[in-house]
Amino acid sequence: MRAFADLLDRLIYTRSRNTKLRLIGDYLRTTPDPDRGWALAALTGELDLPGVKPAVVRALIEKRVDPVLFRMSRDYVGDTAETVALLWPARGEPDGDLKLGYVIDRLLTLGRVEAPAAMAAMLDVLVADERFALLKLAMGGLRAGVSSRLAKTALAQAFDLDVDAVEEVWHGIAPPYTPIFDWAEGRIAQPTALDTPVFRPFMLAHPLEDARVDLADYAAEWKWDGIRVQIVRAGGQVRLYSRGGDDITGSFPDVAEAVTVDGAFDGELLVRGEVQGGEAASFNALQQRLGRKTVSAKMRAEYPAFVRLYDILFDGPEDLRGLSWTERRARLEMALPRFDPERFDISAVIDAADFDALEAIRAGARDAAIEGVMLKRRDSIYTGGRRAGLWYKWKRDPLTADCVMMYAQRGNGKRSSFYSDYTFGCWTEEGALLPVGKAYSGFTDEELKGLDRFVRQHTLNRFGPVREVEKTLVLEVAFDSIHESKRHKSGIAMRFPRISRIRTDKPAAEADMIATLKRMIA
Structure with a gap:
């Protein structure tokens, strides 16, 4: 120890x-x-x-x-x-x-x-x-500032290995990883995963920021608002992996059972809308399935999961990652008829004449399941991690609302001495303030000190670790989307809320109405 x-x-x-x-x-x-x-x-x-x-x-x-x-x-x-x-x-x-x-x-x-x-x-x-x-x-939860990828990179660097090779064999070997260290120290050859459904590193994208690209060189697809998933079938076994390499097969047995095609595929895990065979529902619907170790028949029926395929890494034992995106896309389209159409479809390429046209299409997209646009270089091979100039993500602009701080709670770790977690609300037609979300990011360290000072000086009540504050401070909250929710009294739930501005210039009475937020629901 x-x-x-x-x-x-x-x-x-x-x-x-x-x-x-x-x-x-x-x-x-x-x-x-x-x-x-x-x-x-x-x-x-x-x-x-x-x-x-x-x-x-x-x-x-x-x-x-x-x-x-x-x-x-x-x-x-x-x-x-x-x-x-x-x-x-x-x-x-x-x-x-x-x-x-x-x-x-x-x-x-x-x-x-x-x-x-x-x-x-x-x-x-x-x-x-x-x-x-x-x-x-x-x-669990060491919180040492070490990601899984960083730890694997340290292993690779310590023994002069390729980090993607480490990642590729990682999920086929259980802790304490003796075969990996035997390979690292030259006692055995690199372990293989021919008949094991192992995880391969995802190809990731850089934010587009303010750049523009030529659509002759880049293909555009929608960025769907589900969770990235890798489907692997080998040796008669099927695994579903999240972006972080976690095995999530148990949470989505209906998808796993429908996989009959050997290979490895990249896609977005989504839930269908209320209409049978309908389009993708919001992320809020998908959340009902995430993290569940067992999924009831009722849950499977109410929230039917499916995968929108993006890419193909392996077709059977054939490794296609060295092919261009254009070639892999053609292979994926050829493989699609072998999939169950109830559980799998393909992410369509956006038809846009040029970047200006694409920008207009993106600006008009407020579908509940669309998060933005992906731009993929047509000649890009599939390589793990982020590589400059190959793939870009162009997220849609966030929605914003002016909300009133209602409650605050101290954070953890280095924020344990500050009230850094804020619950905020908006007004009903009757003049009541109802919570609509909670945020603990988006502000600077200096702004955190000011918010903490406000909480301490304007506390009305204490409920254990939570303080109720005077309803006088307006926060401009940015969020990716908003959805109906039966779990919240306000009837709505925000996706990725964060504080974008502290509105000391605005009276609380002029903060937004819940009805205004409901009109933002896609």
């Missing part, structure tokens, strides 16, 4: 990407198996210890220290793991030989009944920073 605790501590306190890469690389080169593999699983979000969840940790600490003291400390520190690590009363001699591999193996083999006692016994013999590392491992 000592080496991993040191790594985690250093990662948290550096912002330099190159330094993070070096720290992880040094750890992976010098740490033996299986410890380094489990550390890599934790850094990439692939580690799940089901027997230890935040509620279990809170129950453990509240048996050892005063519960009120813990809750007050947690509110001040802003992080459960850090608070418990500092408050935990050690009851044994520190054990400097406690290995990360032993800790993970022990917690993985114990059920929900036995795991808490084992966890407490380990915390008793660790020092504060080791306790912090253990708690972060157990509860």
